[in-house]
Amino acid sequence: MDKQVSSIPEAIADISDGATVMIGGFGASGSPIELIHALIDQGTRDLTVINNNTGNGEVGLAALIGNGQVRKMICSFPKSSQSKVFPELYSAGKIELELVPQGTLAERIRAAGAGIPAFYTPTTVGTVLAEGKESREFDGRRYVMEPWLQADFALIKSEVADRHGNLLYNKTARNFSPIMAMAATTTIVQSKRLVAPGEINPEHVVTPGIFVDRIVEVAQPVHEDTLIGQGRAYP
């Protein structure tokens, strides 16, 4: 079993127009820049993208959005220190937004990976974000029903991968990636290191390989903050 794919374009080639794509990362932390930039190069359009934010500056996810390739964002916080791409498109009515509280977003993604079509959460009860949602009482407290959140693809950044797809991450770059890896039909990983099976202690595996489909080794991944600090834009 060897899930390595030899190039990034090959890894993302079957992401087609209209796909739903989860992108790992919390802001810049853990963002798979090389995979995102390849998706920009490929020109795939009409995407629904699931991420905690909407990118920053004019690189990575912000560049994907700014290039007009995203029809809808599903996220918890579409603002950042240097974001103008999403606000401008949103104000012009050119991109849809589904705002999901961060914990609900995480659990909806996890539920999809876990085969659980819906769950109840106290989050949003008593607020405008609960409007129109089914709710129910459990033990005298009200909870809102939330459905799973599925995706065709997940773009993930990992620190170490083995050829079976077992993944390790790096510190707070982990964030949404393990649950997105579970949820998406096809999980595509860019990993800083690719090792042989057996080199990762089974005790330490964070994402078991069953959730992973394709791995590309990207030995020197660029960090979104670095690009923004350099004032870069993509393409």
Add this chain to the structure above:
Amino acid sequence: MSIGWTREQMAARAAQDIADGAYVNLGIGIPELIAQFVPEGREFVYHTENGLLGMGPPPSEDEKDLDLMNAGKKYVTAAAGASYFHHADSFSMIRGGHIDVCVLGTMQVAENGDIANWSTGAPGAIPAVGGAMDLVQGVKQIYVITQHETKHGEPKLVERCSMPLTGPGVVSRIYTDLAVVEVTPDGFRLVELAPGISFDEVEQKTGAPILPPAR
């Protein structure tokens, strides 16, 4: 003339009310200062929603790690005994009632404990909520740190929030530049005045009735 508490003093005062060994989540802004004022002999364990428990002090220039940040996108360190985890686990800690105290800033707090700190409700503004609604529903105690009034002299402690709620009836304590205020079943109650501040001044600047300290 009013004196009141500085931001640092507000943070230090709030830190006094957090127990040794507490698991704490600090919101962005003044709450972050609490980490600098942990009382002698006490230890807090800081949770940051993007996947770190045991957040340590800010790093030196050499220590800065692009993959080690807090929820406010600032560089942090990991203290001894820290752990990393993914977002579903992070919000399990939050929503599942495992975190003892969350300290947040706010736009408004109501006398019944409602909090409005995610949206001004202004038409056309891009809505953004992050983890705030999860935090206020799940964490055991919600403390608020805020200036008593807005920059324009309007009260932030009000009868009912005019802005969209983050959560209903969730706040237990409020630390302002003028006072410490408790939210009780009978409304706001003064706990402590800042130096040089009178009860009358606090009463005037609060947009709801405020009871004197309990005897």
